[in-house]
Amino acid sequence: MNKSQSLSVFVMAIISLTSAATLYAETEETIEPLVLQGVMQQLGRDMQAVTGAIATEDWSTVAELSPQIARHAQPPMMEKLRILSWLGSDAGKFREFDGEVHDAATAMEEAAMRGEGQAVVKAFSEVQLSCLGCHQNFREPFTKHFYERR
Ligand code: HEC
Missing domain, CATH: 1.20.5 (Single alpha-helices involved in coiled-coils or other helix-helix interfaces)
Known part of the structure; x- marks a missing residue:
């Protein structure tokens, strides 16, 4: 050499x-968790609080909590863009689940204000189904994409 x-x-x-x-x-x-993860944790806590309030038929508490679920915090613009660009053509479907959460939580608020227990519980189950729908469709691929190194 x-x-x-x-x-x-x-x-x-x-x-x-x-x-x-x-x-x-x-x-x-x-890998830093996305802001969305914190938003989700808050939604989880709010839904638990609603469950507790339903158990004691405390409709005024349900009415107070519902708008926090319907109009939950949103991630900053940059993060939204990252999520949207990953979603691509599925963005509409993702947004639809969020829209369902909004509508069902709003129905839950209105039912709670009228003190109609059955309607509250029905709306609550619709909120929960919307959470579940989005999670079943997106959560696993989402966390794979944003948190796993390839
Ligand atoms: C439009 C889609 C969508 C909807 C609707 C949705 N989620 Fe989520 N959720 C996600 C995604 C995506 C994650 C994973 C986020 C992450 O790990 O960064 C998640 C994660 C979570 C987590 C776990 C957070 C953690 O610490 O890992 C909780 C709790 C949660 N969601 C609660 C809820 C509740 C309660 C609702 C309904 C009121 C709801 N979500 C509705 C998309 C959604």
Whole structure:
């Protein structure tokens, strides 16, 4: 091996070591949860609180909680764009589930304001079905895409 050949072997070795280190650092790096995850956790807590209020027929509490579910917080614009671009042609379907949550939670609020227990429970189950519908269609591929390194 002449001088320039051994230099290039040395350079190649450094490059491969550096890229191995970078790869390792990337796998170790924790992936930040999306803002949407926090929004979802809040929805989960609000739905639990509604369940508790229904159990005691506390319709005024149901009426207070329902708008928080219907008009839940939204992720910042940049994150929305990321999600929409991942959804592609499924964006309409995703939005539809969110619209169903909005409508059912609004119906739940109105029923609670009228003190109509049966209608509250019916609307509650519709809210829950909309949560479930979106989760069954999107949650797994969503978390795969946004949280798993490929
Ligand atoms: C339009 C789609 C959609 C609707 C509607 C929806 N979710 Fe979710 N939900 C998601 C996605 C996507 C995730 C995964 C988010 C993540 O992990 O970043 C998720 C995750 C969650 C989680 C788990 C959060 C965690 O810590 O991992 C909870 C709890 C949750 N949703 C509750 C609800 C409740 C309650 C409703 C109905 C009131 C609801 N969701 C409606 C899409 C939806």
